[in-house]
Amino acid sequence: MGIGVIKLKINEQEVISREGDTILKAAKEHGITIPTLCDLDGLSNFGGCRLCLVEVKGSPKLFPACTTPVSNGMEVITDSERLKKYRKMAIELILSERIHVCSVCVANNNCELQDLANKLGVDHVNFKRDWNTHDLDTTHEFLVIDRNRCILCTRCIRVCDEVEGVHVLDLKNRGKDTEVIIDLDDQWGVSKICTSCRKCAKVCPVGAIYVEGQPISQTRDKKIAEFVLTRRQS
Amino acid sequence: MDKIVISPITRIEGHAKVSIFLNKDGSVNTARFQVTDFRGFEKFCEGRPFYEMPSITSRTCGICPVSHLLASIKACDDIVAVNISRSAELLRRLMHMGQLIQSHALSFFHLSSPDLLLGMDADPSVRNVFGLIEKYPEIAKKGIMLRKFGQEIIECLSGKRIHSSDWLVPGGVKNPLSKDKSEKIMANLPEALNITLETLDIFKDKMDNFKEEINNFGNFPSYYLGLVTSDGGLEHYDGKIRVVNPKGKIVADNLDPKKYYEYIGEAVEPWSYMKFPYYKPLGYPHGVYRVGPLARLNIVSHCGTEFADKELKDFKKFGTDGIVQSTFLYHYARLIEVLFCIEKTKEILEDPETYGNNVWSKASVNRGEGVGVAEAPRGTLIHHYRVNKEGLVTWVNMIIATENNNLAYNKAITQVAKKYITKKHLSEGLLNRVEAVIRAFDPCLSCATHSLGKMALDMQLFDSEGKMVDRLVR
Numbered sequence: 001m002g003i004g005v006i007k008l009k010i011n012e013q014e015v016i017s018r019e020g021d022t023i024l025k026a027a028k029e030h031g032i033t034i035p036t037l038c039d040l041d042g043l044s045n046f047g048g049c050r051l052c053l054v055e056v057k058g059s060p061k062l063f064p065a066c067t068t069p070v071s072n073g074m075e076v077i078t079d080s081e082r083l084k085k086y087r088k089m090a091i092e093l094i095l096s097e098r099i100h101v102c103s104v105c106v107a108n109n110n111c112e113l114q115d116l117a118n119k120l121g122v123d124h125v126n127f128k129r130d131w132n133t134h135d136l137d138t139t140h141e142f143l144v145i146d147r148n149r150c151i152l153c154t155r156c157i158r159v160c161d162e163v164e165g166v167h168v169l170d171l172k173n174r175g176k177d178t179e180v181i182i183d184l185d186d187q188w189g190v191s192k193i194c195t196s197c198r199k200c201a202k203v204c205p206v207g208a209i210y211v212e213g214q215p216i217s218q219t220r221d222k223k224i225a226e227f228v229l230t231r232r233q234s
Numbered sequence: 235m236d237k238i239v240i241s242p243i244t245r246i247e248g249h250a251k252v253s254i255f256l257n258k259d260g261s262v263n264t265a266r267f268q269v270t271d272f273r274g275f276e277k278f279c280e281g282r283p284f285y286e287m288p289s290i291t292s293r294t295c296g297i298c299p300v301s302h303l304l305a306s307i308k309a310c311d312d313i314v315a316v317n318i319s320r321s322a323e324l325l326r327r328l329m330h331m332g333q334l335i336q337s338h339a340l341s342f343f344h345l346s347s348p349d350l351l352l353g354m355d356a357d358p359s360v361r362n363v364f365g366l367i368e369k370y371p372e373i374a375k376k377g378i379m380l381r382k383f384g385q386e387i388i389e390c391l392s393g394k395r396i397h398s399s400d401w402l403v404p405g406g407v408k409n410p411l412s413k414d415k416s417e418k419i420m421a422n423l424p425e426a427l428n429i430t431l432e433t434l435d436i437f438k439d440k441m442d443n444f445k446e447e448i449n450n451f452g453n454f455p456s457y458y459l460g461l462v463t464s465d466g467g468l469e470h471y472d473g474k475i476r477v478v479n480p481k482g483k484i485v486a487d488n489l490d491p492k493k494y495y496e497y498i499g500e501a502v503e504p505w506s507y508m509k510f511p512y513y514k515p516l517g518y519p520h521g522v523y524r525v526g527p528l529a530r531l532n533i534v535s536h537c538g539t540e541f542a543d544k545e546l547k548d549f550k551k552f553g554t555d556g557i558v559q560s561t562f563l564y565h566y567a568r569l570i571e572v573l574f575c576i577e578k579t580k581e582i583l584e585d586p587e588t589y590g591n592n593v594w595s596k597a598s599v600n601r602g603e604g605v606g607v608a609e610a611p612r613g614t615l616i617h618h619y620r621v622n623k624e625g626l627v628t629w630v631n632m633i634i635a636t637e638n639n640n641l642a643y644n645k646a647i648t649q650v651a652k653k654y655i656t657k658k659h660l661s662e663g664l665l666n667r668v669e670a671v672i673r674a675f676d677p678c679l680s681c682a683t684h685s686l687g688k689m690a691l692d693m694q695l696f697d698s699e700g701k702m703v704d705r706l707v708r
Binding site for chain 1: 281282283285286289290293397399400403404408596598624625626
């Protein structure tokens, strides 16, 4: 076996991967789907949403597939009753943290959170919901951030930093009070370094950042985003 | 004073109860129509971007989301200060025709026809749409067909039958109407027209059985208010406000709907969550006016389409000076409006401008305030928003069609109660008559108070010490 080649098993299937790759990447390359929300090809890994949790034989812990590197002899399970339960719980926790009302959301029918919730059969939120409101910023000419819908996946922050290279967006506070901020917590409309490139709106998986007056189906195309990002890297 | 309570009222949209207060001798003193739920749209919309208002406020109602959408989107047009293209206006009008047809069909066939066809005193377990299907399957089927026709217009335009909020946008509509969809609507149009004409005949045949109801169901003088076209014709989307007095005299015409607050006041009573709008020049509580199909036909000189105009002439025979004041005849007016809407649908679909591609004039906040007014199936609907310079809503006022009739409801039920309640005892048929007069208005209380729920009937009779002496639960 050559140097850097890793042999592991995913769902009983023999898989060959490269050293340094993540379980998620190895699984994707072999056509095995693991649900994700914060992950996006072309961006650094964040490990925030916990949707990609997998079981690794020999450990009682669950591992996020997007940040766990593969190793020789690893045996990974990507789908089990236990994982289903935890993934469902992860979605419910995300839903409980902010105000997610699909029916009046710009991202309705074009939302990764909604799709996943449907797929995982989330029909109720079994946690106490936090109805506290967060700031909504419409001061930018056409970009809008509604923090009430934000799931803190940080895709926007990563794309702004790693691809556009301006790092306008970042986080403030901790825990459930965490919020995406513009510059040093300024209004978007007064930001001098934002290039208005719209990449943040393109990668947002929910209706938190969007282009005003345009249907999300037009402004958001995960494939286009991935194409732009991956091409840029290769 | 004794008190009778009917709670909740059945076969209407929303929650309400009726309290009837009796004198010591058992005769009716007064009756109150109480709306028992609260939803708070005007408050929780604050802080949202104005362009979300149509999709949020249309959730006030699942029956006429389109009317709310239109009033809301017109308020948004006002905020962005844009005149929409004629094609967009025609498409919006077309969608509203679908809304009016489906809502009126629902009100007439599903909610009210069991009273009209099976009789007011029929067993309540069969006096509903299922009883109707059993006894008059053809009529029930036609009612469902007619409603479907209306729903399909909405679907063809926006892709969804209910809460199709993202097709209408400030400045117009998102997509033009394709020819094949228009043909789909056209194909079903003759059938819808036939159903309506036949139903009108059936209704008119039955009218003789309801002479007593016509005379006693909220048959009282009131003012009438609504939108009219520039030449005084029937209007549901735009136009100016006209107010007509009980004698048929136009007391105010060409009023700007955007300045509704100059002539409509809103009073609040501690016993109901529904506000009491009144006509300002008359003051409160004397400024009783009615809106909705009956009012609309009372204020117009003509409908503007062939069949509807013919029918309007027959309709006016039930009144004097061109004013028909019996609330029972709301049903008749509703059917005439369905006729008008079907004919208008045809007219719009035959207009080449309907198929224009220029349907969306894009703009952002240009004004801090916007008012949108439309004629919903149940009457004049007003949405009024104020926004900050970033377009976030800071203040909302909505006057829902049903609210306008609030003072009239109280008058009407008092009249019915006085006629039918003479002893301290409640009978089923009597209860239903009190309910039926409310049903004739076709109130949408979920809208008017922004509440939600299922129906049942609980009527209670209280003696002068407030002790319950009789109760009927359905």
